[in-house]
Amino acid sequence: MIKQNTLVILSPGFPENEADSTCIPAQQVFVRNLKKNFPALNIVVLAFQYPFTSSRYQWQGVTVFSFGGKNRGGVFRMLVWIRAWLKLRKLKRQHNLVGLLSFWMGECTLVAFRFARWYKVKHFSWVLGQDAKLWNKYFDRIQPRAASLIALSDFIAAEFNRNYQIRPTHVIPVGIDPAMFNLPAAERDIDILGAGSLIPLKQYFLLVNIVGVLRETRPDIKAIICGDGPEMESLRTMVRNLDLENNITLMGELEHKDVLDMMGRAKIFVHTSAYEGFGVVCLEALYAGAQVVSFVKPMDAEIRNWHFAHMQDDMLKIVKGLLDDPGTDHTPVIPYLVDDSNKAIMKLFDYNEDAI
Known part of the structure; x- marks a missing residue:
């Protein structure tokens, strides 16, 4: 046999x-x-x-x-x-x-x-x-x-x-698997998107801070955070205390396909994690046409439309520059x-x- x-x-x-x-x-x-x-x-x-x-x-x-x-x-x-x-x-x-x-x-x-x-x-x-x-x-x-x-x-x-x-x-x-995406999106109506587990390592409070600063010059800025976890309540409190309830939506945990659809609507995907093996969500966001900004650089080779920051001020500067530039590229990128x-x-x- x-x-x-x-x-x-x-x-x-x-x-x-x-x-x-x-x-x-x-x-x-x-x-x-x-x-x-x-x-x-x-x-x-x-x-x-x-x-x-x-x-x-x-x-x-x-x-x-x-x-x-x-x-x-x-x-x-x-x-x-x-x-x-x-x-x-x-x-x-x-x-x-x-x-x-x-x-x-x-x-x-x-x-x-x-x-x-x-x-x-x-x-x-x-x-x-x-x-x-x-x-x-x-x-x-x-x-x-x-x-x-x-x-x-x-x-x-x-x-x-x-x-x-x-x-x-x-x-x-x-x-990534390109067959999972519905491209192109009808409109990029989300300025900043974050997605992942709401745990301390992911540092989503930094994303909230960045939106808070950007709102001073962009009062209608729209940000969405997808995910759930132990930091949810503290993030809700932070959003409320900073009066950002009209600017930041905490979506909770979504189906994977729904997160991919949101990536197709996002101008910038911000990944605030302090440590990341790769961050496949970043690859997904790149293919969905979003610009990606993160702290961790997974590969030695440069990846188009993926920007790296050393600290919060760097990240804020990069995000602001991308939002201010009317020529920001949203062409799908697929490195792997x-x-x-x-x-x-x-x-x-x-x-x-x-x-x-």
């Missing part, structure tokens, strides 16, 4: 169904397009913590096993690891494992690394963001080799090297395609369906 070629992806979480567009949107776009670009490849996802229920289900032609860890620690987390190990062992018996791909260098990489070493299976860990920071508790337990690491960006590769003296051999951005990301990842596993 010929065993099916199978790639196993290990992730802390995964969409609970095909309607769930808010759970790791960049990674789900990657997985969906991976199946499209490699239709003969059987893709299995092991979701450790989310969904919060233990089940097997189909998602866009991909088989997902969720272990329902619910982010609990101690013995509960160990049980998830054991279940993941047993599932991997069963999959290896029943399939031809092309390899293992773990999202983030955390518990998923720990399980995948040890399994791959024991059973002589190819494994790569995709370092995607804060897992490159100092004090990653899994690093000493994994002791990864540079050749087994994929960095999401040049910034992440440099950050990982700075903190752990190992520079990931591979740099592969996630990329998800299809290319798919091919680059599978090349690491020496998998090519043309040769099958």
Whole structure:
């Protein structure tokens, strides 16, 4: 019996169904397009913590096993690891494992690394963001080799090297899927757009401050922030205290497609995060025709219409200049395609369906 070629992806979480567009949107776009670009490849996802229920289900032609860890620690987390190990062992018996791909260098990489070493299976860990920071508790337990690491960006590769003296051999951005966009937008009626989780790291209070300053000369300035999180109430209070309720709208969490539509209406996408692995939302905004302004520069190469600031005053100056310039460019820019990301990842596993 010929065993099916199978790639196993290990992730802390995964969409609970095909309607769930808010759970790791960049990674789900990657997985969906991976199946499209490699239709003969059987893709299995092991979701450790989310969904919060233990089940097997189909998602866009991909088989997902969720272990329902619910982010609990101690013995509960160990049980998830054991279940993941047993599932991997069963999959290896029943399939031809092309390899293992773990999202983030955390518990998923720990399980995948040890399994791959024991059973002589190819494994790569995709370092995607804060897992490159100092004090990653899994690093000493994994002791990864540079050749087994994929960095999401040049910034992440440099950050990982700075903190752990190992520079990931591979740099592969996630990329975007142009088919998800409705272009062109009817009108760019949003001056400034922000989108992401409302957590302290994202520093959305800076965006509110910037709008407050710009309103002095642009009383009708319109800004929208999409997302939800623990900072929502403090941002609401800040908007109210600065009398910006007619200028800033806090939309809460929206479906991914709705955020993309808003990007098509935005003149400038402002990303105030203090730390970012890449910021796929910035790539999406670029393709939607918005100018992008951020603090973190993900790639060493310059990207058209993406501007970088060192501090709030720099960001304010850049945003003001773009709004004041009637010739500001809103041509779609697409530096990285998800299809290319798919091919680059599978090349690491020496998998090519043309040769099958």
